[in-house]
Amino acid sequence: xxxxxESGGGSVQPGGSLVLSCAVxxxxxxxxxxGWFRQIxxxxxxxxxxxxxxxxxxxxxxxxxxxxxxxxxxNNILTLQxxxxxxxxxxxxxxxxxxxxxxxxxxNKYENWGQGTQVTVSS
Numbered sequence: 755x756x757x758x759x760e761s762g763g764g765s766v767q768p769g770g771s772l773v774l775s776c777a778v779x780x781x782x783x784x785x786x787x788x789g790w791f792r793q794i795x796x797x798x799x800x801x802x803x804x805x806x807x808x809x810x811x812x813x814x815x816x817x818x819x820x821x822x823x824x825x826x827x828x829n830n831i832l833t834l835q836x837x838x839x840x841x842x843x844x845x846x847x848x849x850x851x852x853x854x855x856x857x858x859x860x861x862n863k864y865e866n867w868g869q870g871t872q873v874t875v876s877s
Contacts, residue, residue, distance in 0.1 A: 755781055755866065756779070756783075756865075756866040757778070757779045757866075758778055758849050758850070758851060759777045759779075760776050760848065760849050760868045760869065760870060761775050761776075761777070761871060762774040764873070764874070766839055766875055767876070767877050768839060768840055768841060768876075768877055769838055769839065770839050770875070771838075772839065774790070774833065774836065774847055774849075774873070775831055775832070776790075776831070776832040776833070776849030776868055777830065777831060778830040778831070779830065782830065782851075785806075786807065786852070786854075787805070787854055787858070788804065788805055788806075788823075788849065788851050789801060789802075789805075789850045789851075789852075790803045790823060790832075790848070791847070791850055791861055791864075792843075792846065792847045792848070793846050793848070793870075799848070800814065801814055801858070801861065803817065803821055803822075803834060804823070804857040804858060805823045805824070805832070805857070806857060807825070807855070808855070811823055812859060820836065821834060821835065821836050822835040823835075839873075841875050843873060843875050844876070845872075846870040846871065846872050846873075847870065847871055847872075848870045849868045850864035850867050850868070851865065851866040852864045852866070
């Protein structure tokens, strides 16, 4: 089992930046894909970005050019650099992990989840 713990959420004004981190521990597969998802009440969990160990990256259209996903394999830390934040980015952000190398932004492809961290973008 993989354990995931997010940190770095908070409140920021539109146009601001935040960095989310996810500490990965436990029985980490040799091939793993990590992803960031977000969810607001009453809506389905939305894929934001995914990365594998090559690394290849995949982004949702809504965050392309603003968000960057990175994976520090040496320290088992996943990060999400979020720039030019917009009010519609407000959500609880989750990191997730799945075995393999294929990148997905569908939440049902991921087996392991963190507890989530709140990001609020408001003036």
